[in-house]
Amino acid sequence: MHKFFDWIINPNSIAVAVVALMAVMVGSAMPIYVGLMGAKISNLLIPPILLIFVICLALDRKKIIIAVILFRSAGDVFLETTKTSFGGVSIGIGAIINLVVLLIAFLLVVEKPKLFPKKLALFWLPFLLMALFSVANAPVKIEAIRFYLTFLSYFAIFIIAIYLVRTPQDFNKLIRLVVWSSVLPALYALVDIGLHMRGGAFRLQGTFSHPNILAFYLVLVITLSLYLLKTRLFPLKTLGRLSVTLNMIIMIGMLLLTQTRSAWVACFLIFFMYALFFERKYFLYLLITPIFVLLIPSVRDRLVNLDSSNEVYQYAELNSFSWRISLWESALGWMETLKYLAGYGLESFKFHSRTFFLKAGATNWGAHNIYVQLFFEMGILGLLAFLSLFANISNYLRRIIKIEPLAFFILLSLIAEYLVVAFSDNTLAYLVFNWYMWVAIGAGCSVIMLQSEENNG
Known part of the structure; x- marks a missing residue:
């Protein structure tokens, strides 16, 4: 029983659980997604690419972020073509990469919390809190949330x-x-x-x-x-x-x-x-x-x-x-x-x-x-x-x-x-x-x- 409890609270186990949960969510949402987004090729590419990212997260997160750093500079010319407006929000493979960066930062902190730079994080805190308050005050909440997640990705890449x-x-x-x-x-x-x-x-x-x-x-x-x-x-x-x-x-x-x-x-x-x-x-x-x-x-x-x-x-x-x-x-x-x-x-x-x-x-x-x-x-x-x-x-x-x-x-x-x-x-x-x-x-x-x-x- 104690071994099971130790396994549950182990950071690596938490990371695996998060990745597994994402895989289940992506797979479950596939039928609904296809019905809503239609048969456009760029739209249909998004779920498989997301699943590939999920699998890679379980294997080697460091190599993923290295690949992102090496190739993201060449991405916009392709990623812009995958954007689709859904509910007033532009969704594409670029958004998936942003989500992956946020997730990798989270998993790194969960796995090795002692390495988390608390002092440096405090430098970011006032700005991120003010930005969060500004989301609540924004005239268009969806755009404000998207912009706030962009700010969070800057902090995430800094931590990574x-x-x-x-x-x-x-x-x-x-x-x-x-x-x-x-x-x-x-x-x-x-x-x-x-x-x-x-x-x-x-x-x-x-x-x-x-x-x-x-x-x-x-x-x-x-x-x-x-x-x-x-x-x-x-x-x-x-x-x-x-x-x-x-x-x-x-x-x-x-x-x-x-x-x-x-x-x-x-x-x-x-x-x-x-x-x-x-x-x-x-x-x-x-x-x-x-x-x-x-x-x-x-x-x-x-x-x-x-x-x-x-x-x-x-x-x-x-x-x-x-x-x-x-x-x-x-x-x-x-x-x-x-x-x-x-x-x-x-x-x-x-x-x-x-x-x-x-x-x-x-x-x-x-x-x-x-x-x-x-x-x-x-x-x-x-x-x-x-x-x-x-x-x-x-x-x-x-x-x-x-x-x-x-x-x-x-x-x-x-x-x-x-x-x-x-x-x-x-x-x-x-x-x-x-x-x-x-x-x-x-x-x-x-x-x-x-x-x-x-x-x-």
């Missing part, structure tokens, strides 16, 4: 990275994994260029759902590539250096083709700060590079367009700074004073945008500014919770300076990149970009935790 990194070597391997996740997007970019590049109006989108998301992902990969090339802890061999350097050059070329100006600025600032603190010779590269870049007509036109179009009357001006200023002023001017504290609820900016923004037309616009969006949707409390998350994480990462100063610079650069581009884009909703960023930051935090354990031990 901590569980994956158990040695400094694991940190290096995970960073390499994120960098090599760019191979498939780079190959597909050739297809995108061949099919759609027709003059200066072309913006490279690749495997992502929007050029901006690709651009921010590319800056992240370029930054991590710089770390791999310059770290002294785990130096690359000759072939590895050549491969990473070539990939980095390709990423920079792709970044220019996205025509995302805020990403260009973020990338330039990262190399500028690296030159300032580590290698002054990079200042020479930074002086020479813009000269060649400005010879590219599409890049030059994109930079000139920043100041040339101050009238807001058509979709072509979507990315102009003046358009954003007009949108932000309209939103903040429309807000009631009583809503300054906790806002109008998650996803309320889009919901109300056609009311407060006279130039919205028939489109429900996003804020194109995370700080304005959070203030509008979650109030000053939500905005402060968001900023405190990054402030606390940044302060915690200072401890990695003693282990590897370059790692601190790189990880802090990722945070700075995020906070910079957040001024002009909807980065909080860019799931793939957020996943890769939090994987890298979680991996760095885990290295610090391991060092603390060694010192205390």
